[in-house]
Amino acid sequence: MPKSEVSANVLLETFWCFFVFKMSIPVVDFGAYSLSEKDLTEEQLHKLSNELKTAFTEVGFVFLENTGITEEEVDHVMDICKKFFLQPEELKQPFSRKSFANNPNHGWVSLETERLNPRRPGDLKEAFNTASLHPDIKWPSSEALKEFKEIQTSFFLRCKELSLRVLRVMALSLGLDPELFLNAHSLIGTDKNGTTLRSLYYPPVESEKAKEGQLRCGEHSDYGSITLLFQSSEGLQVRKRSGEVICAPIIPGTVLINIADLMQRWTSDQFVSVRHRVLLPPVGDSSTRQSLAFFVQPDDDVLITCCDGSNKYPPITAGDYLMERFNDSYGRN
Numbered sequence: 001m002p003k004s005e006v007s008a009n010v011l012l013e014t015f016w017c018f019f020v021f022k023m024s025i026p027v028v029d030f031g032a033y034s035l036s037e038k039d040l041t042e043e044q045l046h047k048l049s050n051e052l053k054t055a056f057t058e059v060g061f062v063f064l065e066n067t068g069i070t071e072e073e074v075d076h077v078m079d080i081c082k083k084f085f086l087q088p089e090e091l092k093q094p095f096s097r098k099s100f101a102n103n104p105n106h107g108w109v110s111l112e113t114e115r116l117n118p119r120r121p122g123d124l125k126e127a128f129n130t131a132s133l134h135p136d137i138k139w140p141s142s143e144a145l146k147e148f149k150e151i152q153t154s155f156f157l158r159c160k161e162l163s164l165r166v167l168r169v170m171a172l173s174l175g176l177d178p179e180l181f182l183n184a185h186s187l188i189g190t191d192k193n194g195t196t197l198r199s200l201y202y203p204p205v206e207s208e209k210a211k212e213g214q215l216r217c218g219e220h221s222d223y224g225s226i227t228l229l230f231q232s233s234e235g236l237q238v239r240k241r242s243g244e245v246i247c248a249p250i251i252p253g254t255v256l257i258n259i260a261d262l263m264q265r266w267t268s269d270q271f272v273s274v275r276h277r278v279l280l281p282p283v284g285d286s287s288t289r290q291s292l293a294f295f296v297q298p299d300d301d302v303l304i305t306c307c308d309g310s311n312k313y314p315p316i317t318a319g320d321y322l323m324e325r326f327n328d329s330y331g332r333n
């Protein structure tokens, strides 16, 4: 892309902030199907599926309350992750992404390595991807981090359970076989499925020293089926299809769930995957930010074909699709 076009694009995307509206993302009570509930009545299911359908077809994002995943649980995960991130670089290096033979996506991603909007400089964030639960994975083992593996693994499994419940309601909401999405996510937690728990740490920023156009996390839409997001503080902005930008609030105890690109494609654009980003803090604000994103991905070998039979998009396997998207975020070299 010519240089002038690059800066024109960045300028255009910076323009976003002038269109920020105080419009909220829907909040849905998931209590009837929370992790501690076994059964729910037809009536409860019907209500939930209607509410999720409205949120996912109109906004692409929803806050779920009463899911069974508590604020304390989330704080516990964030605390141990912060201990990992605050270590000196040489202690994080041995856990770098791409250094694990059985899963290239597992591990630590250093500051400015990833650009979720390839037209911007590298994102001002660090991440740790729990992408594999394979017994051969080497985990941090220092005294301060001896619980790291256990905490990551159990939170991964809690998020998996909630995701499967949400996927079931989503299929029902479109009048599909309730098992349709579930059957395509039967290998979450194995190396034949790309689902990843990503802990993000946004260190203090001197905004005036950041590179031109640099953000904490560039504009992007997620890759897989759905994403569960837990955030410590504000900063996330969501762009609606209409072009309006919503500043996502912090609602303690809720899970923010969004549709990702493969799900939009699967549902022939009925569910919408919208772009979002994390801004730099205001000048003079040296606070850090943390978030946990659980990126749900169908099993690698599943062929994604439009579920309404329309063939609006050509079939693609979930694994090939994910690889293509990683190449965009990390550069093709």
Ligand SMILES: O=C(O)CCC(=O)C(=O)O
Binding pocket: 200, 217, 222, 229, 231, 236, 276, 277, 278, 290, 291, 293
């Ligand atoms: O940190 C956040 O709040 C959002 C991060 C995000 O959108 C992503 O990593 O895909």
Ligand SMILES: [Fe+2]
Binding pocket: 220, 221, 222, 276
């Ligand atoms: Fe995202």
